Amino acid sequence: MKDFFTIALIWGVVFAGCATSPGDTPDCPECDNVNELLVGFNCVSIDQVEACGPDGHLHGTECHCFSGQQPTTIGDTEYCLQDDCQDINVEIDLRACDEIDESPEPVTPVTDFADFEDAHAGLERAVEVDLPEGLESFLHFPGMETAEYAVFLDTTGVLDAVLDASGTDLDAQAMGANPDCPEELVEVWHVDVVNNTGAGQPQIIRFKAGAVDRVKLLVYQLPEDGHEHE
Numbered sequence: 001m002k003d004f005f006t007i008a009l010i011w012g013v014v015f016a017g018c019a020t021s022p023g024d025t026p027d028c029p030e031c032d033n034v035n036e037l038l039v040g041f042n043c044v045s046i047d048q049v050e051a052c053g054p055d056g057h058l059h060g061t062e063c064h065c066f067s068g069q070q071p072t073t074i075g076d077t078e079y080c081l082q083d084d085c086q087d088i089n090v091e092i093d094l095r096a097c098d099e100i101d102e103s104p105e106p107v108t109p110v111t112d113f114a115d116f117e118d119a120h121a122g123l124e125r126a127v128e129v130d131l132p133e134g135l136e137s138f139l140h141f142p143g144m145e146t147a148e149y150a151v152f153l154d155t156t157g158v159l160d161a162v163l164d165a166s167g168t169d170l171d172a173q174a175m176g177a178n179p180d181c182p183e184e185l186v187e188v189w190h191v192d193v194v195n196n197t198g199a200g201q202p203q204i205i206r207f208k209a210g211a212v213d214r215v216k217l218l219v220y221q222l223p224e225d226g227h228e229h230e
Contacts, residue, residue: 028085034074038082046074056080064102092220093188095124096152097181104128104216109137109207113167116140116204126218129207136160137207141219142200143193148222151189151205152178158211162191163204170203190222 031043038044039054056065056079063071065080072081104126109119111132119139121127131137143149151172153159162172171192178185195201207215 033072033081037079038085041085046079049079051077052080054080055082064099092150092222093178093180096150096178096185096218096220099124099218100126100152100154100181100184100216102126106130107139109139111135111137113138113163113204113206116165116202121205121217121219123219123221126216128214128216130214131158131207131212133213134210136209138204139207140202140204143195143203144200144221146194146196147224149191149193149203150175150220150222151191152185152218152220153187153189154185154216155212156187158207158215159187159189160206160208162189163206164193165202165204 028041029038029043031038035046036043037046037049037054039049044054052063052065052071055069056063056071063078063080065071069080069083071078073079105122105128107119107121107127107129109129109131110116116138117140119137121129121139121141123142123144127139129137129139141149141151151159151162159172159174162170164170172189175188175190178188191203193201193203205217
């Protein structure tokens with residue numbers, strides 16, 4: 001019993017020493033980059049970090065690092081390492097600015113809603129969409145789970161609505177321009193997706209007829225703990 005209280009006292013001192021007052025920044029841990037990687041503000045076991053993470057993603061068959069660094073190979077996998085502690089969940093606006101400058105994947109939308117599966121936009125990948133003259137058109141992106149998604153566009157007034165596979169309108173709101181690159185991504189929509197199936201489900205973007213000839217866009221799933229878009 002004595003040992004228990006001794007251990008409790010020691011941990012109490014440790015936590016008290018680690019506590020920070022409002023406005024303080026906690027010390028950034030040093031991860032070994034072999035068995036663990038820095039993710040956000042913590043060292044995370046490497047087997048829990050996806051390839052090209054935590055500061056990048058797989059772009060086609062290549063790692064695309066958001067901070068511009070070259071991927072680091074650990075074992076048989078490439079990773080994009082964080083240089084310092086950062087809240088990786090609040091950098092989606094900045095990541096979108098970087099991604100939209102990459103070579104976009106061409107996508108041809110469909111003009112019949114029933115054919116939406118033939119026009120696909122992957123998450124976190126820029127696409128360039130040639131819109132048909134004088135007709136509504138559609139493409140879909142995968143809603144992986146119940147969450148809020150952001151659709152970034154380089155043109156205003158072209159997105160008409162976002163629907164689920166049954167044709168029901170989803171809650172979608174225009175949030176203004178991307179604050180980190182308002183001239184490149186002039187319109188951002190937030191879309192509420194409900195998907196509890198355990199598998200990705202199509203969410204369909206409907207474009208207005210005759211709005212423009214071409215638009216570039218990309219879609220991100222926003223983190224559960226919130227994303228402030230000003």
